[in-house]
Each structure stands twice: as structure tokens, then as C-alpha cells.
Amino acid sequence: MNAPERDLTPPPAGEIEADVADALAEDLGPGDVTASLLPDAADSAYLLCKEDAVVCGRPWFDACHRALDPEVVIDWRVAEGDRVAKGTVLATLQGRARALVSAERASLNFLQTLSGTATVTARYVEAVRGTGTRILDTRKTLPGLRLAQKYAVRVGGGVNHRIGLYDTVMLKENHVRAAGSLTAAIHGARDRYPQLPLIVEVETLAQLREALDQGCDRILIDDFDAATRREAVRIARAAPYGGRIPLEVSGGVDLEGLRAIAEDGVDCISIGGLTKHVRAIDLSLKLGPPPA
Structure with a gap:
């Protein structure tokens, strides 16, 4: 029996949006008082992976940032499911400074958790290869x-x-x-x-x-x-x-x-x-x- 090809089809968009809405409501509450101290001006950011990993969770990361800034531009340098090395810049973002900061934790929570699951799964799959x-x-x-x-x-x-x-x-x-x-x-x-x-x-x-x-x-x-x-x-x-x-x-x-x-x-x-x-x-x- 051959190993199946990976299925990279994400859940329906409505499921992802519901996950994100819950996460942002939990984190922001009535408003981000810390981000309010920043100027509401255009800024940039970059996403850094600090260990070897399989990247997973881009749809949730993107949805978090677009929920707070629909005009944000996210330039991914890696694809969903890619294996990346420690120190890889995964993406750069261009958007409003307050929105970038407010979406930071929720977007990272999704990406770090799902990448963790994908990474450990890949180790188990590799162990039984062949x-x-x-x-x-x-x-x-x-x-x-x-x-x-x-x-x-x-x-x-x-x-x-x-x-x-x-x-x-x-x-x-x-x-x-x-x-x-x-x-x-x-x-x-x-x-x-x-x-x-x-x-x-x-x-x-x-x-x-x-x-x-x-x-x-x-x-x-x-x-x-x-x-x-x-x-x-x-x-x-x-x-x-x-x-x-x-x-x-x-x-x-x-x-x-x-x-x-x-x-x-x-x-x-x-x-x-x-x-x-x-x-x-x-x-x-x-x-x-x-x-x-």
C-alpha cells in the first residue's frame, strides 16, 4: 500500500472565520489598549520561524490580520506544508501598525499550534516511510x-x-x-x-x-x-x-x-x-x- 498524498484542503472558510472571530474576541475584548498607544499609520512587519518546522495555519493567520485590516498585504515566502529551517522569514506584511500588533497574538497562536501538529505528524509519517x-x-x-x-x-x-x-x-x-x-x-x-x-x-x-x-x-x-x-x-x-x-x-x-x-x-x-x-x-x- 502506497502512502497517500497529503491533503492540503483547509476547512470551509466559514469555519476558519468562526475560529478567528472567537480568538480575536477573547484577546481584544472591548479594545486593545496597548495598540492604541501606537500611531495609526502604515507600517511593515515580518514573520520569523525560530526552529525547524512544517508550516501550517496560513489561512487562520491571514484571516486574523484581514479581520482587523482588510487592506493588509501579506507576502508569503513559503507554501503551506513546506518544511523550513530555523531562522526562515516566512512572510512579510504591510498594513496599519495598530492592526498588525492587535492581530499578532491570535495569528501566531493559530500558526504555532497548527505548525506544531503538522511537524510532529511529519516525524511519525517519516518513521514508517516505506x-x-x-x-x-x-x-x-x-x-x-x-x-x-x-x-x-x-x-x-x-x-x-x-x-x-x-x-x-x-x-x-x-x-x-x-x-x-x-x-x-x-x-x-x-x-x-x-x-x-x-x-x-x-x-x-x-x-x-x-x-x-x-x-x-x-x-x-x-x-x-x-x-x-x-x-x-x-x-x-x-x-x-x-x-x-x-x-x-x-x-x-x-x-x-x-x-x-x-x-x-x-x-x-x-x-x-x-x-x-x-x-x-x-x-x-x-x-x-x-x-x-
């Missing part, structure tokens, strides 16, 4: 920024898992317990939501065979040790199943052990830390021309 294993995110996102962070995962080369609790059915042990068996749970889900993808979590190789026999769109093998995981891959790829249903690993996965799991032959590895353990990229926006 194995055919895809890196998936989870629903462990910052409240209110799910679509933004899931976009950042795609920019980093990862693939989105379900967006929320509404677009995919996932059966876990509670569903099996309530239904009486894994087979009954699968039939119940298919009967009620035939149009939605179905993911089934299994805890044993016997449940794996049961899920393969009944059919679903993906099987989550959670907390399998290495030997059991390899046996699960062998079973899923052997006759009569033939690898038609992908296997996903989740839980307790870190960068150090990632390659070994991928080389066992699983199709997907989902990692909550891509969006949960956010370390922002170090950026700064300074008034004036960039250094020569």
Missing part, C-alpha cells in the same frame, strides 16, 4: 479546534480518523457486552447505520476471526503484544480473508517503537499525541523590515 502503514489521528483534539488540528495532521502527511461521534460507528467492549456478542453488535450496527463506516475493536484472536467473518471496514487490535499482533496480521491476510479488512493499532504507541509496529504489517496506527500533546512552534512577528 512500510505502507498510514498514520491516523484521533478525537483527542483541543476543544474548538478539531477541524483545524485534523487539517494540520493532513498537512503533515497523516490521515484523519473519524471526525466525531457522528460519521463512523466504532464498536468496543461495552457494545459487545450490551449486545451479548461481537456478532450481534456488528449486526445491530449494520442494521441501524448501514450508510456509515464500521470499525470494530477486538481483544483476542478469536474476536478477530469473528470480526473478519462478519465483515466491517476496519479492525482495531488494541493492546496486542508483538507476537499476537503479527499473528493477527497473518490471519487477516490469509485465505479466506485476503487482507480485505485493514488492521489498526492504537494505544501506547510512541515514536521510538513506531517502526517495529509498522513492520509487523499493520495497515494503520492511530496516535492521540499528534493533537493532544501539542508543543507550539517558536514564531515571532516583529514590526519593521526583515533583517538583511
